[in-house]
Amino acid sequence: MSTDAVAGPRRTDRPLDEAGVVTAVRRAAERGATVRPTGATGRIPGPLARTDDVALDASALTGVVRIGPAPANAPADRGPGPDTPGYTPGDDTTVRVRAGESLAGLCAALAASGRALATVPDAPRATVGGAVQLGMYGGAPAEGSLSAQVRAVRLVDGTGRVREVTGPDLDAARCGLGALGVLTELELRTVALRRLRVHERTAATEELLAEGFPGAHAWTELDVAVHSGQALVRTADPVDDDPAAGDTPDPAGARTWGRAVSRLAASWAEWAEWSGRPGWPPPPRWAPGTEGPPHEVLPDPQPWDPDLAEWAVPLDALGPVLRELGAAVAARGRELRPVRVRTGAAETGLLHPASGRATAYLRIRTRGTSQEPVRRLAGAVCEDAGGRPCWTTRTNWGPDEMAVAYPGWDAFRAVRDRYDPDRIFTDPYLADRLGS
Template sequence: MSIDAAAAGPRRTDRPLDEAGVATAVRRAAERGTPVRPSGAGGRVPGPLVRTDHVLLDASALTGIVDMTAGDDQLPAGEGTVRVRAGETIAALCAALAAAGRAPATVPDAPRATVGGAVQLGMYGGAPGEGSLSAQVRAARLVDGAGRVREVTDGPDLEAVRCGLGALGVLTAVDLRTVPLRRLRVHERAARTDELLAEGFLAGHAWTECDVAVHSGQAVARWADPVGADEPEATERGAESWGRAVSRLATSWWSSRSSWPPPQRWAPGTEGPPHEVLPDPQPWDPDLSEWAIPDAAVGGVLRELGAAVAARGRELRPVRVRTGRSETGLVHPASGRDTAYLRIRTRGADQEPVRRLAAAVCEDAGGRPCWTTRHAWGPDELAVAYPGWEAFRAARDRFDPDHRFTDPYLATLLGP
């Protein structure tokens, strides 16, 4: 079956209210021999990870914080743990933690996503010293393919479950690492991409991102630091007004495409807790593709993208660049290496050649497609890209020997 064929949609949607209800729904599907796919907020992730013609198990009613601890002797200073149900949204989790003076160690960009969906697809945040939300999982509870509740606390099972693609079971709750809540002050400026990379900008602040016009090498750089620990004067030097930043970036491409909003995020000097200032107000574009490339390759890949699209007379909307730490999750896109994430925005069929060109450049640099976006990879490519691929498939066999959670769509990605 082609994964691009229009799906009829799930034959049935179950929305259990608690963990026992999840277990019952999975056992019922097992008795009927029906595949089950878990879902959270039902975000707009394209492709086989959320599409199903069988039973959709909507875990979004499993909300609330179960437990919150901090100052435990076993943990590094300042760290704590929150046990949160998997259907809780990122926004609700952050608000509840903030009320207690805490924050998730990674604050992802999608407030309406559920914790379960974000963890399962490895949603990252943009803090260079941190991993994704998957990396913050200290323990997980899930209902396996037989409808049994399992608590996973360490070892290869946890490394498989922490970015599990909804293929090992239905998460009901996770323990996430927390840190003290800090107010962040956010900034943005226009700069040359090569200068930003030479000064180590991407790793130089608590949170960073760049929108890079690859054909010109011009960029809008954004960063955030805790209030009271601002960047030195030198990085502010050369800061430009937002208007100049936009006009420099705009000249060749978006003046003729007024439907594309400029990448403005905030007024300079804005301050607030991370979950209020960092999320991008622009709607998520299900057409975008995102690649996780080795951190050290970022300069070369951006130059190569610029040269490749220019040589073919094409243009690319600004590429968003963020970084994250190497991860232990077996199939997290940052598995085993510090990573730069490149968000490549193309839209519509006429941009398909540009998308393929960009994918080829990222692949040549050892890139892996992020699970949350469109790509054309299948089991063969994934097995080469992920040293932990077979270990992940073995974990799937342990948690779900009958492959209850692998419907025909997901099989196009994971293999049978």
């Protein structure tokens, strides 16, 4: 059987609380079954969410437990405290949330308290636990992904034991791929809620990179037409020094939806303009100076596309990779849809694609089997530049490739051996990637 697709789970358990998770894991262990934790059905993308044995749907574990300073007895590695140099009130404010809560629900609850996530991934309907386990990223050059914001996790391991994970093991759990256990709660760093002003424009990619563009704004995103070197640029920066806690959000997410339509239409219209294709209507745009809280104006809530290929390349390799992609597709007479580019800081997560290095994330969009050669070509260019495939995309990498690409590979395996010695949390796809 292909490890990229399975018929579906033999059984789906939907525990209502942590005790139910413990029961489900222990029952599976007694029966010799394997378990793959997921959020709501279909909401966590990619082959890592699929199994032909027991699926454990944790989407009922919802709600925010606490927003405020970490408990007085919390380990020091959970973040800054009053004794930390440069500390200002609010720096130690974290949120404790159940793993099945959606990103949209968490962001709304934080906004009501004048707080926000330091990075806001796409896929607002994804669960917090799933987004962390897969290393979903945002577009803030100075920040890491959602995984990097984790200060503690609570999980049920392969023996049915409940663990509160902090300290060195936390770096294995930050992007654990569901291989260490079923997350039930997470504690995340927060920042003060600020309104952002968003702009769109077009520019030459080489000029942007020469100016050090990815680090010049609080949030950036490029859609790059690699054959022409032109880019549709989106940036966002705080409006002023005033917090946005008292602002009234746009009704029914209208601004988010409008932005998603703008992105999609603009990307394709710019592509048509740059490639000389006639007949495309003028693209709708954000109005200059569009403003709103981060969780309303930043995410691009398009459905996950199984033909997406996402790669994390070293930030200093971004320019060469984009040039090589353009040259490679041109030499073969191929077309490549605009490549979406975001950047992020180096991370400590052992299996996070940005582990140990500042990173540029490339989202490469293809369509169907006819464009599989383009997909493979783009993957080869990224891999040659030291790229790592993101966990939301298909990959043929196995343990040998993982050991070379990730300095923390052996450390992760050691944690996995302790947390899941009998490999309860596996399936054929994960076994091919991580080994037995």
